[in-house]
Amino acid sequence: TQLLEQSPQFLSIQEGENLTVYCNSSSVFSSLQWYRQEPGEGPVLLVTVVTGGEVKKLKRLTFQFGDARKDSSLHITAAQPGDTGLYLCAGAVNTNAGKSTFGDGTTLTVKP
Amino acid sequence: DAGITQSPRHKVTETGTPVTLRCHQTENHRYMYWYRQDPGHGLRLIHYSYGVKDTDKGEVSDGYSVSRSKTEDFLLTLESATSSQTSVYFCAISEPGLAGLNEQFFGPGTRLTVL
Numbered sequence: 001t002q003l004l005e006q007s008p009q010f011l012s013i014q015e016g017e018n019l020t021v022y023c024n025s026s027s028v029f030s031s032l033q034w035y036r037q038e039p040g041e042g043p044v045l046l047v048t049v050v051t052g053g054e055v056k057k058l059k060r061l062t063f064q065f066g067d068a069r070k071d072s073s074l075h076i077t078a079a080q081p082g083d084t085g086l087y088l089c090a091g092a093v094n095t096n097a098g099k100s101t102f103g104d105g106t107t108l109t110v111k112p
Numbered sequence: 113d114a115g116i117t118q119s120p121r122h123k124v125t126e127t128g129t130p131v132t133l134r135c136h137q138t139e140n141h142r143y144m145y146w147y148r149q150d151p152g153h154g155l156r157l158i159h160y161s162y163g164v165k166d167t168d169k170g171e172v173s174d175g176y177s178v179s180r181s182k183t184e185d186f187l188l189t190l191e192s193a194t195s196s197q198t199s200v201y202f203c204a205i206s207e208p209g210l211a212g213l214n215e216q217f218f219g220p221g222t223r224l225t226v227l
Binding site: 030031033035040041042043044045048050088090092098099100102103104105 | 142143147152153154155156157160162170202204206208213214215216217218219220221
């Protein structure tokens with residue numbers, strides 16, 4: 001069973017601050033996804049990373065996949081209240097491509 | 113947005129009654145999933161399907177059954193609901209492909225309360 005640990009579990013910051021959340025595992029993943037979930041809604045896919053060391057940017061969000069494809073980070077620059085939500089990472093392995101393992105998530109609150 | 117709907121969106125039922133939740137997709141994706149989400153536990157996979165009439169168990173399948181008679185519909189049944197099954201249930205779909213990507217698209221969720 002592959003496990004994904006996310007940290008921190010909760011994060012509360014002021015508007016304009018920078019932050020990083022982490023997603024770590026002892027397993028190697030063929031791909032890793034990040035999702036954001038707002039209260040009362042389903043998770044929404046933000047990005048997929050595939051290659052070790054890959055960096056992807058989505059406006060103020062920067063996603064990085066570890067060289068060994070066991071971990072990932074999400075960095076938000078100049079956070080805004082609209083970034084508030086639950087951030088989930090999920091990893092997939094080739095041997096069972098239809099299933100993903102989800103982390104427990106990081107709840108981010110950005111105060112105006 | 114991916115075409116995924118869930119019904120009902122909210123349901124209150126009593127212990128011991130059967131409950132069926134429906135997930136409907138218009139994307140023709142091969143994989144469909146049922147998750148439950150509880151505080152402190154994130155998303156936990158209940159069952160998933162990789163084709164019509166092809167299903168498999170997830171990590172928390174006890175007390176749940178599923179059926180998929182058409183590509184577009186995936187049903188989750190609680191044969192005899194218990195209070196421990198009070199949760200928010202999400203359906204998701206994906207089309208992994210040969211690269212092993214498993215980008216999932218989620219429905220809006222069903223909030224189930226078992227009294």
